[in-house]
Amino acid sequence: MSKTFDTLAELAACVGQEVAVTDWFTVTQQHIDQFAAATGDHQWIHVDPERAKAGPFGATIAHGYLTLSMLAGFLGGVVQVRDVRMGVNYGLNKVRFMAPVPVGSRLRARQTLLGAQPLEGGMQLAWRTTVEREGADKPVCVAEPLAQYFI
Numbered sequence: 001m002s003k004t005f006d007t008l009a010e011l012a013a014c015v016g017q018e019v020a021v022t023d024w025f026t027v028t029q030q031h032i033d034q035f036a037a038a039t040g041d042h043q044w045i046h047v048d049p050e051r052a053k054a055g056p057f058g059a060t061i062a063h064g065y066l067t068l069s070m071l072a073g074f075l076g077g078v079v080q081v082r083d084v085r086m087g088v089n090y091g092l093n094k095v096r097f098m099a100p101v102p103v104g105s106r107l108r109a110r111q112t113l114l115g116a117q118p119l120e121g122g123m124q125l126a127w128r129t130t131v132e133r134e135g136a137d138k139p140v141c142v143a144e145p146l147a148q149y150f151i
Contacts, residue, residue, distance in 0.1 A: 012116035
């Protein structure tokens with residue numbers, strides 16, 4: 001469920017509401033391996049499928065920071081504001097990795113707008129992003145990213 005707003009003020013009026021839910025995204029071993037190559041984190045639980053079969057999760061799992069790095073794409077893919085010329089990530093208030101993401105998992109994100117603060121030339125928005133794994137009882141990640149949007 002993506003959502004398009006004409007103005008930042010229109011989006012800011014949604015504080016306290018779930019604004020959008022992404023489509024499902026499948027995490028592949030290729031995603032995990034590429035993240036390992038980019039970050040230098042080659043721990044076996046992520047990149048050695050044979051060894052990981054005998055590990056605690058029965059398969060390789062995505063890096064927590066891989067899941068976290070997906071937040072920008074999750075948000076940008078479902079929330080659009082027509083009068084914004086540029087948006088930048090400003091940081092995070094909180095991050096929790098609550099469950100593993102085994103290879104082959106399907107993830108989606110729920111985007112709730114927590115707050116909106118005016119900035120010179122734009123607005124800073126605080127979000128709660130809840131990343132769900134299909135079929136799981138609890139989220140795999142809950143984070144509160146901050147984004148600055150400029151008109």
